[in-house]
Amino acid sequence: MSLLDRFFERTSRRVAHSTSRRNTLFKLGSWMVAGSALPLILPIDRSAGNAHAAEKGEPGDPGDPTSCDYWRYCSIDGYLCSCCGGSKTSCPPGTDISRVAWVGTCRNPADGRDYIISYNDCCGNQPCGKCACNRNDSEQPIYRPFNNNDINWCIGAESNTYVCTITVIQGVAT
């Protein structure tokens, strides 16, 4: 197979390197791979993880909004708009914002408070495809739909196709 073939078949790449890929994936010894989920598996590492994340964040709102680790993403399931031409609270150009959303409760490591975060989907375009994250820290089954992140919440937008997700602080959970 020539390189030219490969230009049309991303799938073919699989065969050539599946072994090394899988070794990379599973060398941590469980189903987690490097990065996002580790601070949550190992609470003892949390402060260090946050300090690291804080380098890229804002005071009071620490963390990197292009990383699945970022505290607001505790119940996200989809693509981070921060990687797609938007930001943590803004949709990429050429999309529409869903007016309905699911909500999660995430703890801000900077102040220890639990915030109610709405996960608004940006809609009306193709899936962004960058920075996929799936964290189910406060997700619930489908019979509690407004706490469920498996639903395409673009039902609240003009076009219902899913692009990416933003995270908007709605207040402190009391």
Add this chain to the structure above:
Amino acid sequence: MSLLDRFFERTSRRVAHSTSRRNTLFKLGSWMVAGSALPLILPIDRSAGNAHAAEKGEPGDPGDPTSCDYWRYCSIDGYLCSCCGGSKTSCPPGTDISRVAWVGTCRNPADGRDYIISYNDCCGNQPCGKCACNRNDSEQPIYRPFNNNDINWCIGAESNTYVCTITVIQGVAT
């Protein structure tokens, strides 16, 4: 990032193993990778290559119709229907056959004859995505369209979306 994230982001796999993939790809020292194109680069290997391919072929029509190497595929550009639910001369179920096609001239190693092969596209469904091949042995630029394989020849089918390509013997080139 958890495995769950990876279920939604095939793209993320890239970062983890790009180095090993590329090493695999280029270890042959040129832009060719193992398989299809080599017998054509190295004519001296041709008989051996064909003998190997013949193990899977029919007498008089040697070669593996699921390999880019197969002699009929000398000017193919797309997915092999043999890998998609069809065969070298039949479209997969649920598709339509294009009535117009481009043609190439391929030499059959079994009898040394040059055959005129029509490359008919199967249409009206999603790209098959399996067994991508691109060989330009007798391709010509777009101003000779019926010898050009970059055109979506599904213009001759009821629905014009491209699925895969079959190769039909039209006769011996004289």
Add this chain to the structure above:
Amino acid sequence: MLKKSLYRTGLAVSLSSLLISTASAQLARESYSIETLDEPDQHRTYIVDNNFTHALSTRIRVVDPNEQKLLGTISTGYMAPMVLSHDKSTIYTADIFYARSTRGERTDVLTATDAQTLNPLWEVELPAKLANMLTELYMLTISDDDRFVYAYNFTPATSISVVDVKNQEMVNEIEIPGCMLNYPVGDRAFASICGDGTLQKVVIDDQGQEVSRSKTRFFDPDEELMNERAILNGDTYYFTTTDGVIQPVHIVDGELQAGERWSLFDEDHQQENWGVGGWQLLAASPHLNRLYALVHPDHEPRKWEDPSDTVWAYDLESGEKVGEITLPNHVWSIHVTKDESPLLLGGTVEGDMEVYDLSQDSHVATMEEIAGTPILMLSH
């Protein structure tokens, strides 16, 4: 050189049997055709491929897991759910299309596809309310007698579009406030899972009109999380809580009865912190009368949808654990065929499908990159 000799010998024998001179044999002009599949066997597998990264390219991959062969592809609407007719003739999908690909006018249809030609047979337009989410089994279902198809709507108001597939018409939209999905109950009823911890059953008549509705309580939503992705075996739906407690719901003379609970995990397992996770995390073999659950160690509550490479098997008579399966890759959904030599199929996080022979207790193959997001597998 050996290979070459073999080849030449084979060629000579074959051609001489055709009484054609080897030297002058010339391949004849050919014709082309379109494949038609045989009537489906019980191993044929339909992979629902949400293709999440390229969701406009949602499709069904039809495969033969015995031969690891791609048989064909059905292009569907945006993240469409699918259901198979019991008579093996028809594949139904609930499709959402947009006039301009990702935008423009939305059209929802139920599409019927022939299981042998894979061609669309007919379509019926539906209210543009179809639920859109990571595909689940109970978004689109069919009555036991293949007469009615039930399509789940979520706007976020919930309802069920009832399609008479014999007469190819949409006959009713039944509102199910506070309830989700549809679990078929015999020929003329479906149930839905409700936020108050009940299953609501709606009975319809031959015209698809509502006759009655009733509720059966089966869990306390303030005390536990019940995974809605149950599996039907015979006349019983098996649900699991996110803690791995199995809640059977029996269909007895058309009525739903919450059965006795049992746990996937004994005290040792619980101390070792085993838990359930995955998308379609339960499967069942009617022939072996076994339940299969996707399980993982080091469980935490937030892992209730996590993939795993481990499947445990349970006897449904005794509730005893009777086997452990380790797959070469982590899968997110599992399925077991209904025949007497059942296969367990698993959709991996990388887009492969694992094929495991339950009667031989052996891994058969990994069908690599057969899908983008193989979220569900179904078979006749």
Add this chain to the structure above:
Amino acid sequence: MLKKSLYRTGLAVSLSSLLISTASAQLARESYSIETLDEPDQHRTYIVDNNFTHALSTRIRVVDPNEQKLLGTISTGYMAPMVLSHDKSTIYTADIFYARSTRGERTDVLTATDAQTLNPLWEVELPAKLANMLTELYMLTISDDDRFVYAYNFTPATSISVVDVKNQEMVNEIEIPGCMLNYPVGDRAFASICGDGTLQKVVIDDQGQEVSRSKTRFFDPDEELMNERAILNGDTYYFTTTDGVIQPVHIVDGELQAGERWSLFDEDHQQENWGVGGWQLLAASPHLNRLYALVHPDHEPRKWEDPSDTVWAYDLESGEKVGEITLPNHVWSIHVTKDESPLLLGGTVEGDMEVYDLSQDSHVATMEEIAGTPILMLSH
């Protein structure tokens, strides 16, 4: 520990400047918004992503190569070509849509998209004849004064749909039998490459009606293969034969003149068997007045569309080779920005985009997996 201290210091300083107690600071309720882009600069790059494996998911990736940032995505029709207005305000795509995703009624439209909001502005329906192929530069072009857009039709009869984009209407379909594509010539003409080795120029009036047509011979199709994927620099289209002979075609007072030929390869190169290959294998910098060609060693005729990691630079005044660039990955198409600090961009066979700074002569970055099939890159 150092990192943690730094963080705490930063926090205290910032919050104290806001006169809020650090202990009780609470993040305020937020609102959401949709991004709008700045007016495009000359480095902004539009990647035409044919996404061949998932061709329903064709799109334009809008990126900032300086920051390696994805700015946004435009969803287009099936393998749609794109052209940019010269005034930087508008992105045009020639879109094919099907009512049922891969089948059903076909609708062809020209879509105008705002270059800052990336929202569709308007569309005009076109004859359902748009050419569909691996996307090339000259499938969709625009007149120098941004008044007319020319869309290439192939059924396999060939014609050009002429759209008056000022009045947002389709005004003419001009048949071009035996000829392909459209190479804009000034404000009111386009040329097409013909099977007889000529460029056919069609002149139109302000209403888009044909005024005249004429032919300029520039190669012998029985003697050589002329790659149609030329590049425009100033008033000259540079074509290459598949053997690497450059054929300039000058626009002089609205007329096409075949210029003097020169070879990319001197005798040494030819002995070393260098050749050209790729999809969009030529690019040009108007600022540096240089031509860039994708080249490879061990050339054979059948490699005329093969990717490479090597780009050679030529002075367009002298035709002399003046530089060599080696990219970290094999690319299939190249592009050079038009500004005074030009970037060379390359779409790799794996879906990445290489960013190379020509003024610094250094590789800047690889934007990994930014597209499925990055077949063309364009900029303002």
